[in-house]
Amino acid sequence: MDQGQALIEASWGRPVFNFSVGPTGLTDPTRAALAGPVLYQYDPAFLQLYASVVRQLGRAFACTEVPVILHGEAVLGLEAAAASLISADDVVLNLVSGVFGKGFGFWARRYAREVIELEVPYNEVNQPDEVRQALRAHPEVKVVAAVHCETPSGTINPIAEIAPLVRDAGALLLVDAVASFGGMQVEPSRWPADLVVVGPQKCLGGPPGLSLLYVSDRAWAHMESNPAAPRASILSILDWRGAGENSETFPFTPSVAEINALDACLAQFLAEGSEAVQRRHQRVARAVRAGGRALGLSLWPRNEATCSDTVTAFAVPEGVDEGRVRARARATMGAMLSGGQGELTGKVIRIGHMGPSAQPHTPVLALAALGNSLRAEGFPADIGSAVEAALAALGE
Numbered sequence: 005m006d007q008g009q010a011l012i013e014a015s016w017g018r019p020v021f022n023f024s025v026g027p028t029g030l031t032d033p034t035r036a037a038l039a040g041p042v043l044y045q046y047d048p049a050f051l052q053l054y055a056s057v058v059r060q061l062g063r064a065f066a067c068t069e070v071p072v073i074l075h076g077e078a079v080l081g082l083e084a085a086a087a088s089l090i091s092a093d094d095v096v097l098n099l100v101s102g103v104f105g106k107g108f109g110f111w112a113r114r115y116a117r118e119v120i121e122l123e124v125p126y127n128e129v130n131q132p133d134e135v136r137q138a139l140r141a142h143p144e145v146k147v148v149a150a151v152h153c154e155t156p157s158g159t160i161n162p163i164a165e166i167a168p169l170v171r172d173a174g175a176l177l178l179v180d181a182v183a184s185f186g187g188m189q190v191e192p193s194r195w196p197a198d199l200v201v202v203g204p205q206k207c208l209g210g211p212p213g214l215s216l217l218y219v220s221d222r223a224w225a226h227m228e229s230n231p232a233a234p235r236a237s238i239l240s241i242l243d244w245r246g247a248g249e250n251s252e253t254f255p256f257t258p259s260v261a262e263i264n265a266l267d268a269c270l271a272q273f274l275a276e277g278s279e280a281v282q283r284r285h286q287r288v289a290r291a292v293r294a295g296g297r298a299l300g301l302s303l304w305p306r307n308e309a310t311c312s313d314t315v316t317a318f319a320v321p322e323g324v325d326e327g328r329v330r331a332r333a334r335a336t337m338g339a340m341l342s343g344g345q346g347e348l349t350g351k352v353i354r355i356g357h358m359g360p361s362a363q364p365h366t367p368v369l370a371l372a373a374l375g376n377s378l379r380a381e382g383f384p385a386d387i388g389s390a391v392e393a394a395l396a397a398l399g400e
């Protein structure tokens with residue numbers, strides 16, 4: 005048994021610090037809710053809870069439309085969105101600035117007449133001017149797909165600037181906001197977007213098992229008129245419209261325990277308030293970036309202004325094996341960091357500061373653990389300066 009395995013085996017009841025990009029771990033109220041009663045889905049108490057959770061989700065989205073919950077991890081919501089919103093006549097403009105945007109293109113191609121891809125290097129973000137030009141050059145575009153926080157790159161796309169361009173062009177905007185919702189400003193109807201997919205396991209600090217969808221009236225109309233939009237299918241969004249609003253309306257059994265947990269997540273989010281939540285994420289993100297640079301690392305995103313407040317990606321220094329660095333941080337200090345994903349594997353090392361980990365301990369502990377492991381790999385990490393810089397940025 006290696007050291008890492010030994011620590012994992014011995015870690016029950018001991019602190020293991022989750023600095024990953026999610027699942028980010030449960031807060032105590034959410035853990036308690038997850039252990040609550042798993043009721044029959046048509047029990048009046050569950051119907052009441054479900055309706056209340058949908059209302060709370062609407063408040064969290066700051067929207068007047070009734071949101072939809074699909075009962076599978078956020079990838080279900082994204083694939084269902086592609087299958088439902090993109091009809092066989094539609095031309096899709098897919099904005100790609102990273103692994104998730106690229107991945108969405110594969111689903112889009114399955115359903116669309118044509119997919120036009122606007123791709124930038126994965127350390128940059130999609131530019132509103134380029135989107136404007138693409139929409140002018142292709143007035144036939146019906147759906148624009150974008151990713152808000154490209155988690156593998158640690159970047160945030162300027163959706164608030166892109167959304168009005170899409171609306172002006174008469175197209176529908178579909179946004180993957182899984183890793184930004186609950187940490188950064190995501191206001192679907194104000195952007196305005198038409199279909200936004202999020203999940204509870206990132207900034208809301210819930211378990212991974214649900215897809216939470218904002219759907220505009222325009223998106224509903226387009227899905228209703230799409231003869232190929234899934235019905236009587238696990239991929240159906242249409243089947244879940246209005247679910248739980250009166251009795252006997254669930255297409256199949258909802259994930260009761262996940263709804264119990266989501267209720268607690270949303271209550272916490274709404275009690276703290278979205279502005280306070282955003283400030284907390286901003287402050288911790290600033291400290292992680294300042295501390296990481298003082299440690300001797302470079303940010304992966306080319307421009308600091310495009311860094312996400314929910315995850316920071318650092319470039320892996322020349323000659324360093326990031327897998328060994330992360331394994332050592334986990335084994336020696338119980339610090340769980342994230343590596344790269346897709347084509348960024350081996351190129352970035354990431355600190356998640358989402359939801360439960362968007363707290364001041366994260367920059368201090370995560371950078372100390374990362375620095376200590378980098379040293380063991382021969383990289384001269386300046387841990388003292390990193391901790392000082394992080395504390396200064398936190399204002400502690």
Ligand SMILES: *Cc1c(COP(=O)(O)O)cnc(C)c1O
Pocket residue numbers: 026077078079104151153154155180181182183203206
């Ligand atoms: C986490 C995440 C998802 C969900 O995908 P998984 O591969 O299941 O983690 C989707 N989009 C983004 C941007 C995410 O960060």
